Amino acid sequence: MSITKKLKSLNLSEGAxxxxxxxxxxxxxxxxxxxxxxxLENTDVVQTLSELATIPGxxxxxxxGTNVLDSLREEGLLDDYERGSYNFQEYVAETITxxxxxxxxxxxxxxxxxxxxxxxxxxxxxNVPVSQLLEINPSIGVWTVSVKTENGxxxxx
Numbered sequence: 001m002s003i004t005k006k007l008k009s010l011n012l013s014e015g016a017x018x019x020x021x022x023x024x025x026x027x028x029x030x031x032x033x034x035x036x037x038x039x040l041e042n043t044d045v046v047q048t049l050s051e052l053a054t055i056p057g058x059x060x061x062x063x064x065g066t067n068v069l070d071s072l073r074e075e076g077l078l079d080d081y082e083r084g085s086y087n088f089q090e091y092v093a094e095t096i097t098x099x100x101x102x103x104x105x106x107x108x109x110x111x112x113x114x115x116x117x118x119x120x121x122x123x124x125x126x127n128v129p130v131s132q133l134l135e136i137n138p139s140i141g142v143w144t145v146s147v148k149t150e151n152g153x154x155x156x157x
Contacts, residue, residue, distance in 0.1 A: 007156070016148070021146070027118075060103065145157075
């Protein structure tokens with residue numbers, strides 16, 4: 001049974017929100033302080049976020065309720081995009097990567113094995129209205145889907 005069918009079967013309220021999380025990590029060198037750059041190059045967390053955030057009609061918000069695309073627009077980071085010039089999703093991914101520390105959309109953590117090596121994990125935690133998710137039915141196969149119900153938080157796989 002697909003995630004969409006499972007969500008429909010829950011009979012959630014119209015204002016219900018689905019929480020989507022995704023994380024991926026990679027081995028890094030920590031002695032030269034390039035662990036974040038290495039993780040950005042070797043994982044697809046930013047690309048996965050930008051794919052979701054750029055789906056027309058889907059309001060993707062952070063855990064704090066800020067719309068992902070609106071926050072980038074408010075910072076003026078999307079001003080240079082010329083409509084139709086190339087893929088908007090790629091542009092958003094590049095923008096998030098280039099302004100990683102400023103936009104604060106992706107969390108990161110590094111486990112250091114020794115003075116030289118470690119493992120960096122990038123993770124994203126966003127919310128989407130369940131009504132939009134059911135209507136648009138985007139591909140969310142890599143995301144962990146959680147929804148609050150009257151019996152507690154339900155995680156779907």
